[in-house]
Amino acid sequence: MRIGVLTGGGDCPGLNAVIRAVARRSWAAGHEVVGVREGWRGMVEQNFEPLGREQISGILPRGGTIIGTSRTNPYKVDGGVDAVRAAFEHVDALVAIGGEDTLGVAARLFADFGAPVVGVPKTIDNDLSGTDYTFGFDTAVAICTEAIDRLHTTAESHNRVMVVEVMGRHTGWIAVHSGIAGGADVILIPEQPVDYEEVCGEIRSRHAKGKNFSIVVVSEGCELPGAEDKGEVDQFGHRLLAKRGVGERLGEEIEARTGFETRVTVLGHTQRGGSPTARDRILATRFGLKAADLIHAGEYGKMAALRGDDVVAVSLEDATAELKTVPSEWYDVARAFFG
Numbered sequence: 001m002r003i004g005v006l007t008g009g010g011d012c013p014g015l016n017a018v019i020r021a022v023a024r025r026s027w028a029a030g031h032e033v034v035g036v037r038e039g040w041r042g043m044v045e046q047n048f049e050p051l052g053r054e055q056i057s058g059i060l061p062r063g064g065t066i067i068g069t070s071r072t073n074p075y076k077v078d079g080g081v082d083a084v085r086a087a088f089e090h091v092d093a094l095v096a097i098g099g100e101d102t103l104g105v106a107a108r109l110f111a112d113f114g115a116p117v118v119g120v121p122k123t124i125d126n127d128l129s130g131t132d133y134t135f136g137f138d139t140a141v142a143i144c145t146e147a148i149d150r151l152h153t154t155a156e157s158h159n160r161v162m163v164v165e166v167m168g169r170h171t172g173w174i175a176v177h178s179g180i181a182g183g184a185d186v187i188l189i190p191e192q193p194v195d196y197e198e199v200c201g202e203i204r205s206r207h208a209k210g211k212n213f214s215i216v217v218v219s220e221g222c223e224l225p226g227a228e229d230k231g232e233v234d235q236f237g238h239r240l241l242a243k244r245g246v247g248e249r250l251g252e253e254i255e256a257r258t259g260f261e262t263r264v265t266v267l268g269h270t271q272r273g274g275s276p277t278a279r280d281r282i283l284a285t286r287f288g289l290k291a292a293d294l295i296h297a298g299e300y301g302k303m304a305a306l307r308g309d310d311v312v313a314v315s316l317e318d319a320t321a322e323l324k325t326v327p328s329e330w331y332d333v334a335r336a337f338f339g
Contacts, residue, residue, distance in 0.1 A: 001031040003295060004048065004091035007065040008039030008072070008102030012124045012136030013276030014284035015097060016059040016066055021288025022095050023056050029296050034091065035067035039098070040074050040105055042067075044083040046090060060285075061275045073105060085113060092116065093295045095288075099123035099134075100320050103303060107316035110301040118294045119303035119316050120287045124271060126173040130319025131305035135284040140167065140271040141177045147267055148182030148215060155213040161203060161254055161262040165247030167271050168219030172326045174271070176334050179217040187334045188218040188250070191326050196225060199250075200257045202339040207260070216254070222246050224253075286311045 003026050007015050023033045033051045036042035049055075049067070059066055074080030088094070093116040096106040100123070109115035121128045126137040144166050155162040164184075166174045172189020179187035186202050188194050203214045224246055247264045255262040276284065283306065290304035290311045302313040 001092045001295075002090070003031050003033050003292075004036045004043075004094045005033060005051065005067065006036035006039050006042055006094065006096055007067055007069045007122070008096065008098035008105075009069060009122070010071075010099075010124070010272060011064045011069055012122060012272050013063045013139040013274060014135035014280040015064065015122060016062045017276065017281050017284035018097050018120050018122070018135070018288040018291070019051070019066065020056050020059055021285045022292045023051050025289050025292035026295075029292075031296075036091075036094070038068040039070040039072055039102065040080075040084070041070045041072035043087045043094075044072065044074050044077055044080050046083070046087050048090065060281060063272075063274045063276065071101070073101065075105065075108065081109070081112070084109060084115075088115060093118070093300070095120060095291045095295065097122050099125070100128060100323065103128070103316055104320045107301070107320050110316060114300070116295075116300045117316075118291050118300060119319065120291050121303060121305065121319065124174065125168055125171055127171040127323045127325070128319060129322050129324040130303055130314045132308070133283065133306050135276070135280045135287065136272075137173065138279045138283075139274070139277045140174050141181065142277055143271050143274070144174060144178035144217075144267060145181040147265065148178060148184060148217065151265060152183070152215060155215060159212040159261070161214045161216065161251075161258070161260050163216045163218060163247050163251040163254065163262060163264045165218050165220055165245055165264065165266040165268075167267070169221040170323055170325075171221075172219045172331075175217050175219040176326055176330055180334050180337070182215070182217070183337070184217040184334075185214040186216040186338055187331075188216070188222050189326055189331065190219055190221040190223065192331060194222055194224055196253050196257060200254060203254065203258055203260065205339040214260075216250070218246055218250055220245060220247075224249055
């Protein structure tokens with residue numbers, strides 16, 4: 001059997017650990033493994049490369065993905081689906097590693113013509129409903145928490161409000177987890193409406209208590225009052241984020257309304273880069289092994305998922321049906337430490 005592996009969407013720590021696990025398990029069963037270059041674009045263009053022991057050696061701790069990635073949607077490319085169908089003449093099965101978009105394509109291909117595909121959940125946003133956690137999330141939270149810890153000292157030294165913008169296009173999991181772990185004074189996420197006066201009220205309350213600095217963590221996808229939506233979307237229909245992010249606009253509002261000196265830090269792609277944490281390496285490895293086992297068993301149309309401490313198989317259709325948003329009880333944990 002010739003097994004293809006692709007990584008789609010944004011890169012994140014742990015992708016190479018999955019590739020390594022799929023390859024090692026598949027070789028043990030006597031199968032060949034090839035990398036599909038640049039996500040679904042590689043299937044459309046039939047751009048494959050061999051993955052042997054030399055290519056896999058030493059990649060466990062490496063960030064990024066050795067086979068490249070893209071946000072290509074074959075359903076938005078002329079003749080894209082037919083090209084993907086033709087590509088399955090050259091690979092007997094495919095492991096698609098990605099988030100809601102990449103796996104949404106996989107689910108649709110399986111439904112449309114029974115494509116022999118299995119999925120592995122990848123998103124630092126942790127917003128896939130089919131799994132308790134996705135790999136890459138723990139690394140992103142660790143990076144954000146360290147940044148918040150560092151910003152605390154300079155905020156206190158200069159009596160400043162520090163706004164920290166973290167990733168989270170549609171959900172606030174990174175903001176909530178890193179904000180709680182880092183002791184943020186206000187956390188703003190897409191699931192909760194933003195009220196400037198409430199935010200500023202929390203900051204004024206701290207100052208009234210003698211705390212002359214504050215840390216505000218905000219998800220990049222938060223909709224701020226009065227923000228202009230230009231209606232631009234990507235190939236998957238997601239709203240494109242403005243080049244001037246929410247952190248900058250929020251910082252200006254806080255300083256104008258409170259008079260407190262405010263500085264903004266946008267963590268951006270630093271959250272995606274670098275080596276994965278031990279937790280993410282282990283989770284990614286377990287997901288990769290499960291995906292390979294599903295292929296060997298011919299159980300297509302499924303995804304490896306974490307439920308409790310077990311890695312199980314769930315249907316791609318169910319796993320991509322809706323986003324996993326931050327529930328109110330999680331936000332209440334964060335809110336308990338505001339102000």
